[in-house]
Amino acid sequence: MKKVMMGNHALSYGAMLARAQVVSAYPITPQTQVVELLSEMCADGTLEAQFIKVESEHSAMASCIGASVAGARAFTATSSQGLALMHEMLHWAGGGRHPIVMGEVNRAMAPGWSIWTDQNDSLSQRDTGWMQFYCSSNQEVVDTVIQAFKVAETLMIPAMVILDAFALSHTYEVVDVPEQALVDKYLPPFKPAIRLNPADPRAFGGLTGSEHYMELRYKLEKDMEKAPALIEETGREYEKLFGRRLGLIDAYRCDDADFVFVTSGTAGYTARVAVDELRASGVKAGNLRIKVFRPFPYRQVREVLGRVKKAAVLDRNCSYGAGGIFYQEVKSAVYSSPGMPPIFGYIAGLGGRDIMTDSFKEIAAHAASRDRADEEIVWIGVKK
């Protein structure tokens, strides 16, 4: 069934179709409608879940961890300052192997106080042991929530489903809402091997000395390394049932491209339009959209970039002192592989500044004018 819905409601529908059993969340602009609709669904019985009202995001994540330990499928959503407040609990969820799925609306960090989009909030949490899926359309949001639960519960690793503030969260788009019966077929109920159960008592999150701690982290990393193949496999399975492929990357017109943009989020879709326009003017451009940031799809990125002459990474974020975060990852993906192209790094769109097809044309022109990527950080659209 096709329905016009905002990105925030696409998150709510994803959680509903995944049959989340516990929803605990604290509202924050621009995520509020996610929680509003889920609370209505819980109240009217559309979703048979326990809705837990909390006083902060820290408690929201703590409730989800408790629910997940008890064997319930748990969902929450937040943004920016709220995500930052959760930080301690994110490590608990990741390190404790609780497969919670969280909607994360990318909003710039304060100060200056901002409600508009950029990726510094989610990327600041990249080392917490969560998977990170970046979405470019509301369709991808609803589909990815469902897939994220499947991957998360298979690996016992939590996942964030990330979307841009306003450009997706408050933008209405046509969404083909997956059929519940097919979602049930795709995503079986959550049945963890070990859970909090008074009849079979176990301890969780206890003191772990140096004789055991490192092995827990080793296992987390090894299981995270299984995620790329599992994301591709469950993405193909999703395509069989729903006709839409989900995966680690989306390579658009890259096969015969000389020059490729590397993008994420909504900018990753606007880039496609720029690619078509550049192609029409004779530039053999392509767009490599990265859909999963953790685990980073190193091999897939390398495969695409090994075929092109130049690549330009667009970052809607900045790791101060090191530049764009996707740029660093892309460079490390190709490092030590022979025949890799020069890779240029660009920062644009911080704090909700628009990223347009013209922004990509400016990037393409800049990269075309240089043989080597010797400037570390190039800022697009900044007032000087």
Next chain:
Amino acid sequence: MVEIRFHGRGGQGTVVASKILADAIAKEGKWVQAYPEFGVERRGSPVVAFIRIDDKPIYDKSRIYTPDHVVVVDPTLVEAVDVTVGLKPGGTIIINSDRQSGDFAFNGKFNVRTIDATKIAVAHRLGNMATPIVNTAIAGAVIKILGLTKPEFLAAAIREGIGIKPEDNVLAAQDAYDMA
């Protein structure tokens, strides 16, 4: 691709009007994207909303700067803001007004059409003359003037999306469609 910008005042249902239109147009099998101004809205202050329509999936996620058409939900905005900013030459401006299109200074440069949505709304008991709820009447006029979709799709979208007085809203939209 058709891009439309709506000008209204916070609380008048301008964003709802763009959402209802998006719903109606999607029922025809087209692709739509509708979004409000990215920010914080206050009751009574000027607000804008946008809609993109295409026969194929819409990948452009940037904002609309050069709309094909403009819809002015609140007639007082014609003096308060420049509703023609970025409007493509020859674009249509649809204004909720009891005046004639020739009364507007920018007529000639653009194709101005007026519809007395306030009168239609009040006739159907949707608000009153001080605070009329004109969004469904406006939507009826817009789909006719711009040839966007059929009135039955708009009626279905109103019934699904408007919780208060849906049938009165359907009638208001139909009246505006007939008069536009």
